[in-house]
Amino acid sequence: MTDVNQRIDASPTKDFFISILVRDIKLVDAISDLVDNCVDGARRLRPDNNYDGLHLTLEAKPDFFIIADNCGGISAKIAREYAFRFGRPVNIENTPHSIGQFGVGMKRALFKMGSNIKIESTAADSKFTINIDVDAWKNPGYVDEHGKERWDFEFETLEENLNNPAEKCSTVITVTKLHEGIANEFKLENFVTRLISNIEAAHQSAIGNNLKIAVNDIDLEYRQSALLSSKKLQPLYKSVGIPIKGKAVTVRIYVGISEAKLIDAGWYVFCNERLVLRADKSQVTGWDQEINGVHMPKPHYQFARFRGYVFFDSDSADVLPWNTTKNGVDVESSLYQSAKLEMVNAMRPVIDFLNALDNEMDTESTALQSKVNEAKPALLRNIAESAVFVYPKATDTDMKNEEPKEGRISYLASYEKINRIKELTGCKSNPAVGLHTFNYFLKSMGEE
Numbered sequence: 001m002t003d004v005n006q007r008i009d010a011s012p013t014k015d016f017f018i019s020i021l022v023r024d025i026k027l028v029d030a031i032s033d034l035v036d037n038c039v040d041g042a043r044r045l046r047p048d049n050n051y052d053g054l055h056l057t058l059e060a061k062p063d064f065f066i067i068a069d070n071c072g073g074i075s076a077k078i079a080r081e082y083a084f085r086f087g088r089p090v091n092i093e094n095t096p097h098s099i100g101q102f103g104v105g106m107k108r109a110l111f112k113m114g115s116n117i118k119i120e121s122t123a124a125d126s127k128f129t130i131n132i133d134v135d136a137w138k139n140p141g142y143v144d145e146h147g148k149e150r151w152d153f154e155f156e157t158l159e160e161n162l163n164n165p166a167e168k169c170s171t172v173i174t175v176t177k178l179h180e181g182i183a184n185e186f187k188l189e190n191f192v193t194r195l196i197s198n199i200e201a202a203h204q205s206a207i208g209n210n211l212k213i214a215v216n217d218i219d220l221e222y223r224q225s226a227l228l229s230s231k232k233l234q235p236l237y238k239s240v241g242i243p244i245k246g247k248a249v250t251v252r253i254y255v256g257i258s259e260a261k262l263i264d265a266g267w268y269v270f271c272n273e274r275l276v277l278r279a280d281k282s283q284v285t286g287w288d289q290e291i292n293g294v295h296m297p298k299p300h301y302q303f304a305r306f307r308g309y310v311f312f313d314s315d316s317a318d319v320l321p322w323n324t325t326k327n328g329v330d331v332e333s334s335l336y337q338s339a340k341l342e343m344v345n346a347m348r349p350v351i352d353f354l355n356a357l358d359n360e361m362d363t364e365s366t367a368l369q370s371k372v373n374e375a376k377p378a379l380l381r382n383i384a385e386s387a388v389f390v391y392p393k394a395t396d397t398d399m400k401n402e403e404p405k406e407g408r409i410s411y412l413a414s415y416e417k418i419n420r421i422k423e424l425t426g427c428k429s430n431p432a433v434g435l436h437t438f439n440y441f442l443k444s445m446g447e448e
Helices: 014-023 027-045 076-083 105-113 134-138 180-187 189-202 204-208 334-360 367-374 397-401 415-425 430-444
Strands: 055-060 065-069 114-122 126-133 155-160 170-178 212-215 226-229 236-241 250-257 266-271 274-280 289-291 294-296 306-313 376-379
Touching: 014 105, 014 134, 027 055, 027 065, 027 105, 027 170, 027 189, 055 189, 076 126, 076 155, 105 114, 105 170, 114 134, 126 134, 170 180, 180 189, 189 204, 189 212, 189 274, 226 250, 236 334, 250 334, 289 334, 294 334, 306 334, 334 367, 415 430
Parallel strands: 055 212, 266 306
Antiparallel strands: 055 065, 065 170, 114 126, 114 170, 126 155, 226 376, 236 250, 250 306, 266 274, 289 294
């Protein structure tokens, strides 16, 4: 038996532990972690992914934060053995296709927001209440009968061996005594807007499967991802299996074009249907570098139509390439590195087409633009598998012989007159002024 005097204390202080735990996560991302837990609850409750009747509400006010759901509740056993531990025990049963992976999300979010935390939960077999006074819990005087610092929490009320119906199972978490910075953020109208936008994007799959989510009484909307598609313009969609550590992972890649909007252009990366990277245009997703002889450009406005979506799906969430805050990818993951090669190869033909489309603007031809205008949005789930991005080329025989349906008109005018027309018409751009004056002339000549 080791002499106690030979031991060196390497345990953390609670203040230090909490400060490190919450420091590097943004408030919006922390709250999204709580939503992740609710979505996992819905997946356990409804393995068929039909969440009709399930709901989740959040209230973020300067005096309190509440998140409540009816997605199955937390059992007393899970609360006792796992839910409040800092980290994920190796022997815990996995929820297939889960997004709550690291065992820190709920604790990190609650500690970040405030110092009084109340959890009320009803599960199929139990019901409990926990009240946590964080300041008292952090106090060095909070020790056991041996004088050892306590890291546990206690049930305030507990009932077990119950038989609660599914419609009665729920969880309500309330945080009060909010930290000053958190209370100030909750006062900002644009914070709620950012939170809604983040959750709508991160959980579009769950919302699409009828999970109702509301933030401050505002119902979230289903954002449907789509790419332009036609006979001449067809997105790439391929699915590959990449085994990692003996565990099956499916990688689905969609690449094509959409609305010319630079802020939305780039790659969207999902892990088990949870968005972790949004509209990325950095080297993380292959931009501005050369990989295996494939050169990728810097992001410019001419690529504002580019959209790429990559979905990593596995029953074993621990092998997926997300970071612990789920707002980025683990670039050192062998899985992600393999997928990145596929992403870059898929992306290159789209870049070639967008370059050709941009070059066409310096000519009188509108052949390529006409084909873009003819294409219609196709939802990702409706896109047929295709190993290549199909796109029109100005050199195609049918493109050469096709009678142009549109032509380009341009002329110079003084800025003073252009700006005056903008004032009179409400046009926001020079091309809009040109189109407006063109249509005005036709109308005045009775040729509308």
